[in-house]
Amino acid sequence: MLKLEGVAAGYGTSQVLFGMDFTIGQGEVISLIGRNGMGKTTTVRTLMGMLPARSGSISLLGKPITNLPPYRIARMGVGLVPEGRRAFASLNVEENLVATARLAGAKSNPWTVDRVYSLFPRLQERRKQSARTLSGGEQQMLVVGRALLTNPQLLVLDEATEGLAPLIRQEIWQCLRVLRDSGLSILLIDKNLAEMTTLVQRHHIVEKGRVVWVGSPDELNGDPALRDRYLGI
């Protein structure tokens, strides 16, 4: 589904990624975890075409996407829920959803606004409300719904639950489980390891711009020294 090989990238003279390598199989949910500033968001920006890869290669469903413009990568099937909630504040809920909706060719059971409402009933209740009046959790549901309406093959969530109350986080996790069970591939960047345990197949620890450890949530849970060394917990 997605493959990064030896990807290097950075900002100006500062290099941040030093050979990022990982793959996501069809229908898999994987994570990038690690301390702040290790290059997780930079990896997302590079794979989305928002930051140039200086070397290495990225492919999606077997096709090279390295350094394609972001709109083409999005159209090829990558839906992004970026860091920081970015709903269109001046639009209401339904307008936000309709703004990015795109019918997915021959895909069976494509995402529609109604299907998003059945995943997030609160959004339906608030459909005429302007996005700026929503709670943080509702805004995040809106941004996830918007990404789904691009009918992605791969959903990328960068700190989607950051700053949300535990109960709302649980709701988002539950929705991600539903999406996983529907066969969607998901790349998660998050800090809530305990909550990711039943969602993620493989964790990837990122340290100084590369993946230094890959393993299952159980392996990570059973290795306090590893968590202490790379995650500081």
Ligand SMILES: Nc1ncnc2c1ncn2[C@@H]1O[C@H](COP(=O)(O)OP(=O)(O)OP(=O)(O)O)[C@@H](O)[C@H]1O
């Ligand atoms: N726009 C930018 N210009 C210059 N340097 C940047 C920029 N964005 C990020 N960096 C630097 O790149 C490094 C990696 O940042 P990145 O955001 O990828 O880390 P991260 O692992 O996602 O951590 P966090 O959880 O803090 O977002 C950091 O040292 C950061 O200061």
